[in-house]
Amino acid sequence: MRMEKVLANRLLQLLLPFSLALLFTSLVLLWAGASPIEAYGNMLRGAFGSREKWADVLVAWVPLVLCGMGLAFTFTAGLWNIGIEGQMILGAIGATWVVRLLQLPSYLLLPASILSSLLAGALWSLVAGILRIYGKVHEIFAGLGLNFLAIGLTNYLIFGPWKQPGTATMSGTEVFPSQAQLPNFGGLALGPVEIGIAGMAIGLTAILLRGTLFGLKLNAIGRNRHAAFLMGLRIDRNLFTALALAGGMAGIAGGIQALGLFHRLIPSISSGYGYLAILVVLLTGSRVLWIAPVAFFFAAVIKGSLQLPIEMHLDSSLGGVLQGALVLSVMLFRGLQSRMLKEKE
Amino acid sequence: MKVELRAIRKAFGSVRANDGVNLTLEEGHIYGLLGENGAGKTTLMKILSGFLSFDSGEIRFDDEVVAIRSPAEALRHGVGMLQQDPLDFPAFSVVENFLLGWRKGRRLDRRRGKDLLRKWAEGLGFDFDPDLPVSQLTVGERQQLEIVRLLALGVKVLILDEPTTGISLSQRETLFRALKALAEGGKTVVLVSHKLQDIEELCSRVTILRKGKVVGELAAPYRTEGLVELMFGQIPSLVPRPQAALGDPVLELQDFCVEEKRLCLTAVTLSVRAGEVIGIAGVEGSGQRLFLQGCAGLRRPSSGRIFLKGIDMSAKPYGRFRSEGVAYLPANRLEEGLISGLTLTEHLLLSRKGSSFFLDRNEAREEMTSRIRSFRIVGEPETRVEFLSGGNQQRALLSFLPDRLTLLLMEHPTRGLDIESTRSVWTLLLKRREEGTAILFSSADLDEIVERSDRILVFSGGRMSTIRRAEETSAQQLGEMIGGRGL
Numbered sequence: 055m056r057m058e059k060v061l062a063n064r065l066l067q068l069l070l071p072f073s074l075a076l077l078f079t080s081l082v083l084l085w086a087g088a089s090p091i092e093a094y095g096n097m098l099r100g101a102f103g104s105r106e107k108w109a110d111v112l113v114a115w116v117p118l119v120l121c122g123m124g125l126a127f128t129f130t131a132g133l134w135n136i137g138i139e140g141q142m143i144l145g146a147i148g149a150t151w152v153v154r155l156l157q158l159p160s161y162l163l164l165p166a167s168i169l170s171s172l173l174a175g176a177l178w179s180l181v182a183g184i185l186r187i188y189g190k191v192h193e194i195f196a197g198l199g200l201n202f203l204a205i206g207l208t209n210y211l212i213f214g215p216w217k218q219p220g221t222a223t224m225s226g227t228e229v230f231p232s233q234a235q236l237p238n239f240g241g242l243a244l245g246p247v248e249i250g251i252a253g254m255a256i257g258l259t260a261i262l263l264r265g266t267l268f269g270l271k272l273n274a275i276g277r278n279r280h281a282a283f284l285m286g287l288r289i290d291r292n293l294f295t296a297l298a299l300a301g302g303m304a305g306i307a308g309g310i311q312a313l314g315l316f317h318r319l320i321p322s323i324s325s326g327y328g329y330l331a332i333l334v335v336l337l338t339g340s341r342v343l344w345i346a347p348v349a350f351f352f353a354a355v356i357k358g359s360l361q362l363p364i365e366m367h368l369d370s371s372l373g374g375v376l377q378g379a380l381v382l383s384v385m386l387f388r389g390l391q392s393r394m395l396k397e398k399e
Numbered sequence: 400m401k402v403e404l405r406a407i408r409k410a411f412g413s414v415r416a417n418d419g420v421n422l423t424l425e426e427g428h429i430y431g432l433l434g435e436n437g438a439g440k441t442t443l444m445k446i447l448s449g450f451l452s453f454d455s456g457e458i459r460f461d462d463e464v465v466a467i468r469s470p471a472e473a474l475r476h477g478v479g480m481l482q483q484d485p486l487d488f489p490a491f492s493v494v495e496n497f498l499l500g501w502r503k504g505r506r507l508d509r510r511r512g513k514d515l516l517r518k519w520a521e522g523l524g525f526d527f528d529p530d531l532p533v534s535q536l537t538v539g540e541r542q543q544l545e546i547v548r549l550l551a552l553g554v555k556v557l558i559l560d561e562p563t564t565g566i567s568l569s570q571r572e573t574l575f576r577a578l579k580a581l582a583e584g585g586k587t588v589v590l591v592s593h594k595l596q597d598i599e600e601l602c603s604r605v606t607i608l609r610k611g612k613v614v615g616e617l618a619a620p621y622r623t624e625g626l627v628e629l630m631f632g633q634i635p636s637l638v639p640r641p642q643a644a645l646g647d648p649v650l651e652l653q654d655f656c657v658e659e660k661r662l663c664l665t666a667v668t669l670s671v672r673a674g675e676v677i678g679i680a681g682v683e684g685s686g687q688r689l690f691l692q693g694c695a696g697l698r699r700p701s702s703g704r705i706f707l708k709g710i711d712m713s714a715k716p717y718g719r720f721r722s723e724g725v726a727y728l729p730a731n732r733l734e735e736g737l738i739s740g741l742t743l744t745e746h747l748l749l750s751r752k753g754s755s756f757f758l759d760r761n762e763a764r765e766e767m768t769s770r771i772r773s774f775r776i777v778g779e780p781e782t783r784v785e786f787l788s789g790g791n792q793q794r795a796l797l798s799f800l801p802d803r804l805t806l807l808l809m810e811h812p813t814r815g816l817d818i819e820s821t822r823s824v825w826t827l828l829l830k831r832r833e834e835g836t837a838i839l840f841s842s843a844d845l846d847e848i849v850e851r852s853d854r855i856l857v858f859s860g861g862r863m864s865t866i867r868r869a870e871e872t873s874a875q876q877l878g879e880m881i882g883g884r885g886l
Contacts, residue, residue: 267754270741274749278738284697284729285738285750286721 063391071387075380082375088368097373100361101354109242113315114327114353116248117142117307121331122338122345123259124303130263130340131296132276137182137197138304139328140204141175145305146312146323147208148174150227153234153313154216160233164247167234168309175305176298178204183297187290201328209321216319226320236314248310255303260342262299272296304328330356333381352377400460400477400555401425402447402587407456409442414815416442417453418611424556429578429588431602433595435630435843437814439611440591441483444558448480449473474500479549480558485541489534496533497548519547523577539570546577550586557581558589563597564684564860575601593682595626595879627878631845645853646673647708649805649837650694654703657693664689666703667863669856671806671837676828678852678869679841680877685858687841688730691808694839695727696720708805724805730814730841732792739785743767743778743795750799774798775823790820797827807831809840813847825851845874845881857881 080090101111121138128135135141151174152167178200185196213222238245263269271292274282283289311323334352338344359373402424409417416439424430432440445451447458449470457464460476467473470480487496498512513529520526525543533541542562549557559578563571578588578601590602598605599621607615607629615629650671657664664686671677679687692698694705696717704713707723729735737746744767748754754763767780774794778787787795793816800807812828813821828851832838842848848855849869857865857880865880 265758267748267756267758270745270748270758274738274741274745277740278734281735281738282749283717284727284735286718287749288718 071383072380074383074387075376078379078383079372079376083368083372086368088366093362093366093368093372096361096365097355097358099358101358103361106242107357109239109244111350111353111357112249113243114325114356115350116252116310117325117327118331118334118349118353119252119346120255120303120307120310121328122334122349123255123342124300124307125331125335126259126263126340126342126345127272127296128300129335130269130276131272131293132279133186133293133296134194135179135182135197135297135300136194136332137179137200138300138331139324139326140197140201141178141301141304142308142311142324142328143201143204143208144178144301145171145175145308146319147204147211147308148172148305149309149312150211150216150230150319153230154227158233163234164236164313167313168251168306171305171309171312172302173305175308176302178305179297179301180294183294187293205321208319208323212319212321224321226316226318228318230313230317234313235317236310238314243315245314248314251306251310255306256342256346263340263342268292268295330377333377336381337384400587401462402478402556403459403462404443404447405457405459407443407446407453407458409439409446409451409453415611417446419456420608420611420613422606422613424587424589426555426587427582427585428604429582429590429602431598431605432589432591432608433593433598433605433626433630434608435593437610437843438608438630440593440608441560443608444480444560444589444591447473447556448478448558450480450482471500474549474552474554477553477555478558479552479554479556481542481545481549481560481562483560483564485538485545487533487541487545490532492530492532493527493536493544494529496544497529497551500548500552515551516547519551523547523580524573525577537566537570539566539574542566542574543570543577550581554586556587556589558591560591561593562590563592563594564682593630593881595623598626599623623879624875627875631874631878643674643832643853645675646835649673649708650839651706651709652694652703653706655693655700655705656702657689657698658701659689659698663701664693664861665863669863669866671839673805673835673837674832675854676832676838676840676852677854677856678848679839679856679858680845680848680881681841681858682881683843686861686863687858688810689861690858690863691727691810691839691841694806695725695808697727724801724803725808726800726804726806727808728796728810728812730810732789732796733785736796737784737792740783742781742783743771743776744780746784746795746799752801770798774827788820789815790817790824793820793824794827797824803834804831804836807836807838809838811842812840813842813844821847845877849874849877 083090083093100107102108121142125135125138149167149171152170153163156163156166158166182193182196182200185191186193212226216227218228236245236247271287274285275287275289275292279289307327308324311325312319316323330352334345334349338348355373355376359370362368362370362372404420404422407417407420420439420443422443432444434440442451446453449467449472458467459465465476467476473479488499494509494512494516497516498507516529525547527536527540527544533544536544546557562574582588590597592598602619604616604618605621606613607626609630609632648670652667652669654666654668656666667690679690681687689698693700696712696715696719700713704711706712707725710723712720712723733739744760744763747767747770748758748763764780771778771780774797776791776794776798778791784792784795793812813824816824828838849872852869855867855869855872855877856863859881
């Protein structure tokens with residue numbers, strides 16, 4: 055009886071909203087005069103049609119997972135870390151800075167620049183934390199403001215001090231020397247370092263959040279900050295730590311974008327993955343082991359929808375429609391469910 | 400308009416706030432609704448004015464059954480309520496607040512509003528500047544504004560919830576004069592209060608509620624002892640009390656003042672000895688919570704000093720108080736004391752000292768199992784705290800306290816608990832006392848205060864008005880002191 059109930063709940067939480075999102079996207083497709091079946095087929099092929107495409111999906115998955123893991127900390131602590139996007143951008147800036155500054159062999163330069171991206175992201179998140187805790191600026195507004203600042207800073211660097219010799223262009227800074235590029239699997243955009251870092255992030259987050267006193271404290275603070283304070287927990291310190299972990303992981307994600315994918319700093323270095331990761335975490339909550347597969351689904355949708363303009367002359371933003379519809383319908387069903395529960399009482 | 404409430408029932412979870420209440424209000428009278436905290440007075444009036452829904456029963460206006468689903472609907476029927484904390488918009492000006500809720504016209508006609516406001520205010524003897532932002536008014540003036548606003552909206556039944564809390568004596572006089580004038584003009588006025596003095600001065604009839612039920616209806620003039628007895632139930636005579644040996648002073652207060660936005664606790668000088676139990680009596684919101692939080696280090700004293708075992712703690716943070724062996728258990732167990740969504744074991748892991756960084760959940764579960772047994776908590780180590788009953792939540796809170804405590808500060812230690820749970824909580828508390836912990840607790844239950852304390856503090860309006868030895872005090876006397884008499 056109880057098992058059935060749990061199963062029914064899962065169904066309600068996953069299948070129904072997913073179907074609703076597909077239905078909505080199909081309607082949008084029909085309205086645009088395209089066959090939904092053909093479009094979904096193309097998206098599948100676009101995501102998994104070849105070795106290269108699989109690799110591309112994983113290339114998008116790595117930053118999504120890193121940001122998602124980071125967000126799991128702030129989410130658990132009850133913080134809305136919208137600033138994740140800016141933290142990611144700062145990570146890319148941090149990595150680029152080290153690449154431009156140091157002349158080192160690859161095995162030293164890459165760790166140094168990844169470390170720098172971690173620190174840059176973490177420091178940027180602490181700015182939001184300071185504004186939140188000492189300035190009483192809500193972290194949503196602090197984060198949003200800092201995101202714009204981060205974009206401004208990137209553009210300033212690309213068109214100012216770090217511009218390409220000759221003329222500055224939107225295409226970004228000079229391409230990194232080969233010792234500053236992450237190694238990849240023969241000809242693919244993907245390499246072992248990114249995968250390794252993503253795996254480590256998942257492991258670290260799972261252990262910290264589920265198996266340590268620190269994770270339990272964040273959980274307590276997120277659920278009831280005041281009661282946690284009365285219990286004697288050090289609220290500020292734990293919130294700062296959660297923010298720093300989130301910023302650090304997002305920073306590494308940004309660093310990987312620069313070191314592994316674009317091999318330079320470009321204006322939209324984050325590809326919006328920070329914001330997308332917020333959607334992922336909205337779907338999963340801070341259940342770490344769910345973040346990875348959901349992020350994978352999102353990555354597949356992004357890459358798969360790139361096929362749409364090529365094959366069907368549809369805009370690739372349809373992928374975004376599907377993602378957005380999915381998040382909204384999951385939240386909708388969650389809302390309906392809690393309302394039903396309330397009425398039952 | 401004649402208002403009838405018939406067999407109104409309203410439960411919050413397992414608490415029956417209104418348990419079949421009948422009340423009839425006739426035009427042109429001032430009614431009193433008397434009862435101690437939690438008796439169900441405010442709930443009943445919030446139901447009548449549309450702020451709360453009710454479970455069963457009916458409301459009739461002039462013999463017609465009406466459905467009131469929102470405050471706006473109640474206003475349309477002519478019922479308006481002045482909440483204990485005025486529901487105004489501090490950022491807006493007086494006249495803007497006055498105009499809020501007008502249903503006619505789209506344009507905000509400030510000039511006409513000001514004229515109307517002045518007319519109403521003068522009629523009642525109120526006086527305020529229409530252009531001042533509400534945030535600059537006193538509580539009394541905000542009340543007056545709210546009354547004028549409700550009357551201008553056509554209210555025929557005016558309900559006031561504890562209107563004399565936090566206002567000055569002259570404002571009280573003005574208010575009472577205005578209310579009498581309104582009743583003479585044919586309005587119905589309902590005064591919700593737990594102050595005997597208010598009721599005796601103003602109300603021609605009074606209905607007394609206790610534990611969600613009407614226990615008496617009287618007409619003026621009243622016998623004070625009669626009112627007290629109805630409010631608090633049978634008052635037992637003095638009980639012999641066991642003497643306990645007291646130790647050295649652990650808490651000393653010298654001209655100790657704590658401030659909050661609305662309330663300023665005036666200087667308290669007090670010395671509490673190890674093993675002493677002190678009960679704090681007073682109408683809710685008279686400064687008891689502020690006082691306890693000040694003693695817990697949650698609020699810095701605005702002046703004066705606080706010493707723990709001789710150490711000056713006046714400027715020390717809360718964490719330092721905790722490490723000196725001070726514990727504070729707030730009244731809202733589930734909102735402040737415990738964290739919903741976490742299990743008993745997780746609470747233990749968080750609250751005890753020396754939990755290791757990597758959690759050993761098995762060990763903690765065993766430890767919790769043994770505490771569950773010794774504290775008689777009905778629940779499992781993996782039970783989430785929100786599924787425990789009130790008594791079990793309170794025992795769980797006590798089970799998480801550290802072994803050695805200097806000072807235990809509690810708000811309403813047995814509020815909402817049944818007799819059995821109350822007894823077991825006090826058994827645990829008295830054991831602490833024998834170990835030398837000083838206990839300060841606030842309670843609305845006068846019997847509890849008289850029976851359990853060595854000394855009693857009475858608070859009213861942010862003032863500690865009296866210190867008395869419990870053995871020389873009866874609950875009856877205490878009730879009168881709280882009601883503002885016989886100080």
